[in-house]
Every structure is written in structure tokens, then in C-alpha cells.
Amino acid sequence: MKTQNYSNHRKFYAPHHFIYLPLLAILEGVGIVQIFRDETHQLTWILFSMVMFLLIYLTLMVRQHYALGNQDRILRLEFQQRYFELYGKRSDDVVEKLKFGQIAALRFAYDDEFKILLEKTLKSNISGDEIKKSIQKWKPDFHRV
DSSP states (O other): OOOOOGGGOOOOOHIIIIIIHHHHHHHHHHHHHHHHHOGGGHHHHHHHHHHHHHHHHHHHHHHHHHHHHHHHHHHHHHHHHHHHHHHSSOOHHHHHHSOHHHHHHHTTBOHHHHHHHHHHHHHHOOOHHHHHHHOSSBOOOOOOO
């Protein structure tokens, strides 16, 4: 596996991102073009385009809702466990002060840098994206969808 960093940490699922969704987008485009070209079947093409749009929308929403909802819970639990291992105490007070994006970004930092970035985040309320950009030695997470 190659080294993970800020510029390459996103992950794609090829059948979904590069086959299914582009195919739906193409069909949506065909439907919209046909609405104006085939006036005799215009209502059919409007219906076709609406169905394609709904399929695209539902595909994106359902995929995001289930996968990310579960992963967000796991990331919160991992943060709490890691905090306990590093500081020897519960993280309840700290977790209440952090946004989820900050918790998610801190997972990419190794322990020494985690402590520094956590303190900086608590004092300055830096964003998750700023945390990721501040990480000097990236701890990869190849399992996030």
C-alpha cells in the first residue's frame, strides 16, 4: 500500500463511483435532451428523467446515510478509547467541546502529534481540515468508505 496523506486519503468504490453513477448521469442527460428533441413523447421523457434523477438522489443518500452513520459512531468510539489510553481518563468533557470533523481529523495523527493537535484544537477551535493539513506524519486509515 502506498503512503497515505492529505492529498490521497479519500477512497472511491469503483463500481459505484465510476460505473453506476456515471451511467445514471448519462441516462439523465439523454432523457433531458430527448425532452426537447422528441416532442411527441415529451411526457414520457420527462417521466424518464424524473425517475433517473430520483435514482441518483436515492443512491447517494442511502449510501451516505448508512455507511457514514455507522463509521461516525465507530470513529467517536475510537477517539474515546485512544484518549483513555493516552491520558488515562474518560474523554466526556473533551468530546463535548469537539465537532465531529475535528474528531475524525485527529485519527490521522500519531499519538505524540495527536496530543499537540488536540490541545491546539481545544484552545483555538481549528477546523478538521486545518487539523489534517497540520499533521506532519500521517497515520493512514484505509478502511473508511
